[in-house]
Each structure stands twice: as structure tokens, then as C-alpha cells.
Amino acid sequence: MSSIPVVKHHANPIIRVSDVRPSAPELKVDCVFNPAATAYRDQVVLLVRVAESPRDNDPLRPSVVYLVGDELVVEALDRPELEARGWDFSDSRSVRAPGPKGYLVAKYLTSISHLRLARSTDGVHFEVDDEPFIAPTGEYESWGCEDPRITLVGDRYMINYSSVSPRGICTTLVSTTDFESVERHGVMFAPENRNVGIFSEKVHGMYYAVNRPAPQMFGEPAIWLAESPNLVHWGNQRFLMGTSDSGWESGRVGAAFPPIRTAEGWLFVYHAADPDNRYCLGAMLLDSDRPWLIKAKLAEPILEPTEPYETDGFFSNVVFSCGAVVTGDTLHIYYGVADTEIALADLSVGVLVAALLAESR
Amino acid sequence: MSSIPVVKHHANPIIRVSDVRPSAPELKVDCVFNPAATAYRDQVVLLVRVAESPRDNDPLRPSVVYLVGDELVVEALDRPELEARGWDFSDSRSVRAPGPKGYLVAKYLTSISHLRLARSTDGVHFEVDDEPFIAPTGEYESWGCEDPRITLVGDRYMINYSSVSPRGICTTLVSTTDFESVERHGVMFAPENRNVGIFSEKVHGMYYAVNRPAPQMFGEPAIWLAESPNLVHWGNQRFLMGTSDSGWESGRVGAAFPPIRTAEGWLFVYHAADPDNRYCLGAMLLDSDRPWLIKAKLAEPILEPTEPYETDGFFSNVVFSCGAVVTGDTLHIYYGVADTEIALADLSVGVLVAALLAESR
Numbered sequence: 001m002s003s004i005p006v007v008k009h010h011a012n013p014i015i016r017v018s019d020v021r022p023s024a025p026e027l028k029v030d031c032v033f034n035p036a037a038t039a040y041r042d043q044v045v046l047l048v049r050v051a052e053s054p055r056d057n058d059p060l061r062p063s064v065v066y067l068v069g070d071e072l073v074v075e076a077l078d079r080p081e082l083e084a085r086g087w088d089f090s091d092s093r094s095v096r097a098p099g100p101k102g103y104l105v106a107k108y109l110t111s112i113s114h115l116r117l118a119r120s121t122d123g124v125h126f127e128v129d130d131e132p133f134i135a136p137t138g139e140y141e142s143w144g145c146e147d148p149r150i151t152l153v154g155d156r157y158m159i160n161y162s163s164v165s166p167r168g169i170c171t172t173l174v175s176t177t178d179f180e181s182v183e184r185h186g187v188m189f190a191p192e193n194r195n196v197g198i199f200s201e202k203v204h205g206m207y208y209a210v211n212r213p214a215p216q217m218f219g220e221p222a223i224w225l226a227e228s229p230n231l232v233h234w235g236n237q238r239f240l241m242g243t244s245d246s247g248w249e250s251g252r253v254g255a256a257f258p259p260i261r262t263a264e265g266w267l268f269v270y271h272a273a274d275p276d277n278r279y280c281l282g283a284m285l286l287d288s289d290r291p292w293l294i295k296a297k298l299a300e301p302i303l304e305p306t307e308p309y310e311t312d313g314f315f316s317n318v319v320f321s322c323g324a325v326v327t328g329d330t331l332h333i334y335y336g337v338a339d340t341e342i343a344l345a346d347l348s349v350g351v352l353v354a355a356l357l358a359e360s361r
Numbered sequence: 362m363s364s365i366p367v368v369k370h371h372a373n374p375i376i377r378v379s380d381v382r383p384s385a386p387e388l389k390v391d392c393v394f395n396p397a398a399t400a401y402r403d404q405v406v407l408l409v410r411v412a413e414s415p416r417d418n419d420p421l422r423p424s425v426v427y428l429v430g431d432e433l434v435v436e437a438l439d440r441p442e443l444e445a446r447g448w449d450f451s452d453s454r455s456v457r458a459p460g461p462k463g464y465l466v467a468k469y470l471t472s473i474s475h476l477r478l479a480r481s482t483d484g485v486h487f488e489v490d491d492e493p494f495i496a497p498t499g500e501y502e503s504w505g506c507e508d509p510r511i512t513l514v515g516d517r518y519m520i521n522y523s524s525v526s527p528r529g530i531c532t533t534l535v536s537t538t539d540f541e542s543v544e545r546h547g548v549m550f551a552p553e554n555r556n557v558g559i560f561s562e563k564v565h566g567m568y569y570a571v572n573r574p575a576p577q578m579f580g581e582p583a584i585w586l587a588e589s590p591n592l593v594h595w596g597n598q599r600f601l602m603g604t605s606d607s608g609w610e611s612g613r614v615g616a617a618f619p620p621i622r623t624a625e626g627w628l629f630v631y632h633a634a635d636p637d638n639r640y641c642l643g644a645m646l647l648d649s650d651r652p653w654l655i656k657a658k659l660a661e662p663i664l665e666p667t668e669p670y671e672t673d674g675f676f677s678n679v680v681f682s683c684g685a686v687v688t689g690d691t692l693h694i695y696y697g698v699a700d701t702e703i704a705l706a707d708l709s710v711g712v713l714v715a716a717l718l719a720e721s722r
Contacts, residue, residue, distance in 0.1 A: 106579050139600065143579075167600050168580030186597030190585045192576030193551065215553030216575035216582065218467050218504075219529030224551045233594035236547030239500065239528050 002283075002300040004355055006347045013309050013341035014124055020050055021130050023114060026074050027052035027065070030111055031314050032128070033336030035118070036148040037257070037323025038157060040179060044325055046118040046126060046334055047133060047148045047159065048342065053111040064095055064108035067142040070135075077108070092314075106166075112136065113144040115161060117179060123325065123332055124344065133179070140165050140172065140187060149322050151198040151258045153207070158231055160209075162194040163187065171196045171211065173232065185232050189213070195223075195254030195271075198231065199291070200261060207231050208291050210240065210268065212254035223253055223270065225292050238292045241270075241284075248301055249282060251275045256321040259286060260331075264353050265295050269333070271320050272301070279318040280304045281333070285356040296360035302352065303333065303345055313338025363644075363661040365716055367708045374670050374702035375485055381411055382491050384475060387435050388413035388426070391472055392675050393489070394697030396479070397509040398618065398684025399518060405686055406540060407479040407487060407695055408494060408509045408520065409703060414472040425456055425469035428503040431496075438469070453675075467527075473497065474505040476522060478540060484686065484693055485705065494540070501526050501533065501548060510683050512559040512619045514568070519592055521570075523555040524548070532557045532572065534593065546593045550574070556584075556615030556632075559592065560652070561622060568592050569652050571601065571629065573615035584614055584631065586653050599653045602631075602645075609662055610643060612636045617682040620647060621692075625714050626656050630694070632681055633662070640679040641665045642694070646717040657721035663713065664694065664706055674699025 020029045030053050035046035054063035054074045061076040079089055088096040088104050099105035115134040118126040136145045140163040148161035156175050159182075163172045168191025174182045188196065188209075195212040206227040214221035222242035226234040244250045249272030259266040266286040273279045280301035287293040305317045321335035329350050337343045381390045391414050396407035415424035415435045422437040440450055449457040449465050460466035476495040479487040497506045501524040509522035517536050520543075524533045529552025535543045549557065549570075556573035567588040575582035583603035587595040605611045610633030620627040627647040634640045641662035648654040666678045682696035690711050698704045 164579070166580060167583065167603075168574070168576035169578060170598065173596070187599065188596055190550070190554065190572065190574040190587070190598040191580050192574070192578055211551065213529070213551040213553070214577035215529035216577050217530060217553055218525070219527060219552050221577065222528065226551070228594050228596075229591070230594070233589050233591070233596040235534070235549055235589075235594040237531065237551040238548065242528075 002298050002302050002355065004302050004347055004352050006303055006345050008307060009124065009344040009346070011124060012307065012343040013337055014344050015046075015048065015118060015126050015128065015342035017341060019126070020116070020128050022052055022055075023050070023132055023135070024052075024072060026055055026072070028055045031340050033339055033342055034147045034320055034322045035334050035336070035342055036150040036159065037325050037332075037334045038150040038152055039325055040157070042121065044120045044123040044332075045179060046120075046323060046342070047115050047150060048118050048128065049113050049146055049148065049336075050116050050132075051111045051113045051144075062089065062095070062110070064110055065112045066108060067112070067136055070137050072112075075108075109143045109164070111144075113146045115145050115148050123327075134159070134161065134174065134182065136163075140167055140170055142166070145172075147194065147322050149197050149255070149258055151200050153198070153200055153231060158198050160188060160196045160198065168192050169194050188232075188234065189226075197255040197258035197268075199259055199266065203289060203291055205229070209234065210255045210259065211237075221252060221254070223255065240292065241294065243272075248272055248274050248278070248280050251277060252279075256281055257324045257333075259291070260324070260326060260349075262349065262353055264288075264357060266291050267349065267353060267356075269302070269321065269324070277315070277317070278305065279320050281319060281321060281335070283352060283356060285353065285360070296356040298356060298359060302347065303335070305338070307337075309341065309343060310337045313340030315339035319343075363659050363663050363716065365663050365708055365713050367664055367706050369668060370485065370705040370707070372485060373668065373704040374698055375705050376407075376409065376479060376487050376489065376703035378702060380487070381409075381477070381489050383413055383416075384411070384493055384496070385413075385433055387416055387433070389416045392701045394700055394703055395508045395681055395683045396695050396697070396703055397511040397520065398686050398693075398695045399511040399513055400686055401518070401540060403482065405481045405484040405693075407481075407684060407703070408476050408511060409479050409489065410474050410507055410509065410697070411477050411493075412472045412474045412505075423450065423456070423471070425471055426473045427469060428473070428497055431498055433473075436469075470504045470525070472505075474507045474525075476506050476509050484688075495520070495522065495535065495543065497524075501528055501531055503527070506533075508555065508683050510558050510616070510619055512561050514559070514561055514592065519559050521549060521557045521559065529553050530555050549593075549595065550587075558616040558619035558629075560620055560627065564650060564652055566590070570595065571616045571620065572598075582613060582615070584616065601653065602655065604633075609633055609635050609639070609641050612638065613640075617642055618685045618694075620652070621685070621687060621710075623710065623714055625649075625718060627652050628710065628714060628717075630663070630682065630685070638676070638678070639666065640681050642680060642682060642696070644713060644717060646714065646721070657717040659717060659720060663708065664696070666699070668698075670702065670704060671698045674701030676700035680704075
């Protein structure tokens with residue numbers, strides 16, 4: 001653990017499953033987590049991921065949930081019969097079947113996520129909307145919408161999130177100016193790519209976005225940096241950072257929230273998991289003018305799962321952030337805990353950047 | 362097989378390994394294949410893929426080849442010792458080792474490819490340059506450059522190809538106006554994405570490109586369509602076509618050469634493999650105004666490996682095209698055969714489009 005003082009809020013988790021109403025009578029809310037965050041007017045707005053599963057669920061006939069068109073389907077599977085045909089029910093998140101190519105492929109997910117707004121005037125006490133702000137729609141989202149990020153660019157809030165379907169996991173781009181209506185900009189990155197963080201302003205004429213493609217044949221999922229003249233069309237991808245050979249960031253890495261501009265460079269917080277799927281947050285500083293250059297990086301995580309609400313849950317030992325808000329010198333990190341609920345941790349931007357600059361010396 | 366008459370040239374293969382000089386004294390040419398093709402001045406220009414491997418190769422100490430920076434390295438491996446540590450030498454194309462995540466990952470390739478120009482005045486007899494036109498360079502190409510495509514857009518030839526490295530397989534974009542100097546435009550699509558075909562003109566204000574992302578977690582490699590205002594930055598990706606459940610296109614699909622504009626729509630020829638890796642070419646017609654719509658598709662391949670030069674080679678039973686040239690009504694398809702040499706097949710655009718229109722009725 002790094003020496004950066006981090007204050008986890010005493011009221012954590014600040015948003016709980018019990019604060020969220022199901023979006024449909026046949027569903028129950030399993031998890032509310034991984035929120036995007038932004039300041040909007042005099043409020044903090046979170047765009048939270050709500051994962052729901054069928055309310056009635058018989059272990060012998062477990063229910064799965066998906067969309068056909070925009071129609072929600074809840075289907076009970078005959079587990080003994082399907083297991084006899086080689087289907088695999090061992091993962092709590094998906095049901096897999098032997099595919100035509102010989103290996104197990106996901107056939108169904110056990111829950112489906114949508115994105116919902118939560119608003120607060122103090123950044124701690126949130127009112128969660130009863131209706132989805134972004135509900136899954138169309139062929140790329142039949143298994144749901146997950147893990148959004150928000151970046152304010154000019155007067156427009158750019159929102160990206162993971163669209164999940166049998167086609168793969170891709171990144172969809174939408175935007176809003178009022179958190180009421182949404183303009184859609186299509187699939188930003190084809191499968192498999194997620195954990196996208198758009199920079200808040202151009203650098204020498206180009207916008208930038210960190211993204212995390214996951215290749216099939218060679219290579220590991222890694223963080224890349226794309227550029228764009230217009231926020232919709234992206235190119236000139238550059239490798240930024242992969243997993244380490246061992247330790248806390250040897251399993252997975254990907255953006256947390258969008259990089260934050262500071263006088264010393266772009267503060268980029270990312271998530272990292274070890275091979276046991278213990279997720280932490282790390283921090284690096286990208287060069288102000290050439291954001292594809294890592295100016296400094298902390299060797300140790302800045303946030304780790306230590307509290308019971310972080311170490312026990314639907315998917316234990318996870319702190320996973322998609323959103324943060326800066327007020328003065330304080331970075332307010334909103335983060336999913338154990339893939340179950342939402343917590344808040346504060347730290348000093350000045351102290352964090354100073355620690356990064358000390359590393360770069 | 363479809364009923365489209367196809368004439369495979371009697372002189373096939375029209376470019377052979379013996380026509381190509383090695384690019385370095387320590388290498389031998391194994392294969393010359395998968396050419397991009399275009400008309401340039403009064404010539405047909407092919408950009409051929411040349412795969413080379415170390416000239417001296419002891420089966421007990423097989424040599425691998427890669428770049429460090431722009432420096433070619435040939436390294437002999439101690440096969441018995443590495444096999445005792447779990448390394449796998451069974452694939453003729455790569456050497457794999459147990460990775461930190463538990464499964465075998467490619468550590469080395471046994472050959473490295475670069476791209477070389479070949480020119481012809483009659484489209485049949487080609488003179489192959491002695492020097493690479495595009496040699497691998499930089500961190501994304503330490504394992505080579507493969508499978509180029511050329512599209513003439515205005516007066517500029519846009520060239521894309523697969524960059525291969527331990528980072529994954531991504532698509533690099535360059536361009537030329539004279540086939541002498543090359544302008545680089547960076548990585549067009551992050552890993553894993555290849556088999557990219559750029560359309561030759563805008564459709565209602567946007568350029569388009571077919572591409573073939575290959576996701577890690579969910580989904581199969583599939584053909585998608587991206588749009589661009591400027592040929593360099595791409596977005597609004599749409600799923601176009603995946604593999605079938607069975608038959609000749611159930612293993613792999615991807616673009617052959619860039620789509621060709623006809624009065625009836627964009628003629629799009631693609632490659633498809635079955636689970637035994639037998640590669641054929643198929644054809645579809647994309648809507649003129651909305652190229653993300655498949656207007657018609659032939660149920661059977663238009664080109665299959667039948668001749669000895671197609672059925673036997675480094676990787677047998679493969680016809681794989683990255684380039685074609687149209688003269689009058691004739692589509693001249695240049696294609697790699699058995700991943701070894703280059704052949705030519707001609708067919709009538711009018712007959713092919715008529716067959717496609719018959720399917721769409």
C-alpha cells in the first residue's frame with residue numbers, strides 16, 4: 001500500500017442495494033456498483049450500474065435473463081438436463097455450454113445491468129432514481145450495460161459504457177447536456193474493449209481516451225491510448241501499460257475514472273487485479289503534452305480492499321472505480337465494493353501528485 | 362461451390378518463392394503470399410507478404426526470429442531443455458510457453474514477414490523488388506507485418522496491414538502516392554483486429570472500413586463495419602457478419618480485398634474457413650447507401666482450394682486474398698495459396714453481381 005492517506009467514508013457503503021428499486025416486477029436488485037461520477041449544477045451526479053436477476057429462482061431450474069429486441073426475457077433452465085449435456089453452471093455470473101469450436105462459451109448471464117442516476121447535494125447522501133437513465137437496447141446490449149464513465153467536455157457530458165451481448169463486450173458512446181435526454185454516438189470501440197476514459201480537453205488539437213482492448217490470439221488485455229479530432233472517431237492507438245509479471249497488477253489492468261488534468265500532468269487512476277482477482281486502484285501521471293508517455297507511476301496501490309464491505313460480497317475483494325469528483329484539493333473517489341454496493345474514499349490530489357513526482361525523480 | 366465461372370490462371374502460381382530474394386543474408390524465403398493489389402499508372406502493383414525464417418535451422422535447436430528495436434535477432438532455442446519446462450513446439454508457426462496465467466502463450470514466431478512490391482504490365486508476369494517496401498518497425502511489429510490491403514482514395518493509396526507483436530495483432534495504417542515514400546498514420550485498430558478493407562469513396566459523407574475484431578471473453582471473431590470522416594479516426598462500429606454454425610464459414614471469417622463499388626451495391630468478397638482451417642472466398646453485396654446492410658450473399662463459396670498448389674503447402678487447403686484489380690468486367694483476384702505462393706483467378710463482375718441479385722430476390 002502506498003503512503004498516500006486515504007479516508008474511507010464512515011458511512012460506507014454510501015449507496016446500498018436497499019436504496020434501489022427493481023426496474024421490473026419480475027426482477028430483484030442484486031448489486032448497485034461501479035458508478036460514473038460528475039459535478040452537475042450544484043449536485044454530484046452518479047451514474048450507477050444496477051445488476052438485477054430474476055426474483056424467483058429455483059436452484060434446480062436457475063433463471064437467466066436477457067433481452068430479445070427491447071423485450072426482457074426471464075427463462076428457467078433445466079439444470080440437471082443441461083449439465084448432462086455438458087453445460088457448466090459453476091460460475092455465479094454466467095451459464096456456459098460446449099460451443100461449436102469445442103470449448104465452453106457463455107450462453108446466458110444470470111443477471112442483467114442497466115445504468116441509473118443518483119443525485120446528491122453533499123456528495124455523500126444520494127437519491128437513486130426509480131427508472132433507468134440508460135437501459136440496454138439493441139443487438140449489442142442484449143446482456144446489459146455496464147461500468148459507465150462520464151467526462152465533461154465543454155458543455156457536453158460524454159458517457160461511455162460497456163455493451164454486453166453474445167457479440168462480445170464493446171464500448172458504446174452517448175452524450176447528454178441535461179441528464180434528461182441522451183444522444184447516441186454508436187459503438188466507439190469494437191469487441192473486446194472496455195474501461196474507456198475520455199480526456200476532458202484536447203491536447204495539441206486532439207482528444208484522447210484510454211481504453212482496454214482484450215485480444216484473442218496473442219497478447220494480454222492492456223491499456224492503450226487512442227486519439228480523436230471529434231470524440232466520436234478514434235485512431236492512432238498506442239500501447240500505454242500492460243499487466244506486470246507478478247504482484248497486485250499481474251492479472252488485469254484497466255482505467256478507473258477518466259484522467260484528471262493537473263499542472264503536473266494527467267492524473268490517471270487505474271484498476272489492477274492480481275491472479276486471485278483481488279482488485280485495487282493504482283495511480284500514474286501522464287505527460288501533459290504527450291499523454292502517451294508515463295511520467296511517473298506508484299509502485300503500490302492507492303486503494304485496496306480492506307474493510308468488510310470491500311472484502312465480502314457478490315465478488316469479494318474488489319474496489320473498482322469508474323468515477324471521481326474533485327472539489328478543491330480533494331479527490332472524491334466513488335467506487336464499487338465487492339461488486340455489490342458503492343463506497344466513497346477521499347484523498348488529497350496535491351499529496352498524490354507530489355508522491356508521483358517523487359517517484360519520477 | 363457457387364455456379365460463378367472462375368478461371369484459375371494456367372501459369373499459377375504466378376509468383377513463387379524462387380522469384381523472391383531474402384531480405385537479409387541470415388534468412389531464407391519460406392513463402393510469398395497474401396498480396397494487396399492495385400492499378401498504378403500503367404501497371405498492376407502487388408504488395409506481397411514475404412515470410413522468412415533463419416537459413417540455418419537445427420531441429421534440436423530450432424531458430425526463432427524477431428526484432429529488438431529495428432534490429433533483427435535470430436535465436437536458436439534448446440528444444441529438449443525447453444520442452445522439459447513445458448514449452449510447446451508442435452505448431453510450425455510459433456513456439457509457446459506456459460504463461461503466468463496458466464495457459465500456453467506464444468513466446469516466439471518461427472518466421473517474420475515484411476511487405477514487398479511486385480510490378481507487372483500484363484497483370485500476370487511480376488517483377489518482385491529486392492528490398493522491402495514496408496519492413497517491420499517499432500514495438501507493434503517485432504514479430505512482423507502481414508496481410509496488407511490497398512485502397513485508392515482520391516489520389517492517395519491507403520495501405521493497411523497487420524502488425525504482429527507480443528502486444529497482439531493490430532491494424533496499422535500508412536499511405537503513399539508514389540509507391541516510393543510512405544506516410545504513417547499509426548495503429549488504426551487496437552488488438553485484436555485485422556482483415557481491414559477501406560472503401561474507396563465516402564458514402565453520404567463518411568468513409569467506411571470492414572474490420573475483423575477478435576474478442577477474448579465473449580463472442581467470436583466477426584466482421585464489423587466502422588466509419589470515418591478522415592480515414593484515420595474510426596468509430597460507430599457495427600456488426601456485419603459472424604461465423605455460421607456449421608459448414609464452410611463456421612470457423613473464421615474476415616475481409617478479403619476492399620469492397621468494390623458497383624451500380625448494384627458494394628461487392629464485398631471475404632474469406633471463410635471451416636473448423637478444419639480450409640479457407641475459401643465468399644461474396645456478398647452491401648447496400649450502396651447503407652453499407653452496414655447485407656443486400657445479398659451467396660450460400661456457396663466463389664473460390665475454393667482444389668488445385669495442388671492450393672491444397673498442399675506450408676498451410677494446406679487455403680485460398681486467401683487481400684487484393685484484386687478490375688479491368689472492364691473482369692475481376693482479377695490475386696490470392697495466397699496454401700500460405701505459400703501467389704495465384705491469379707479471374708471472374709466476371711457482371712455474372713457475380715447478377716448471381717448475388719438473384720439471391721436477394
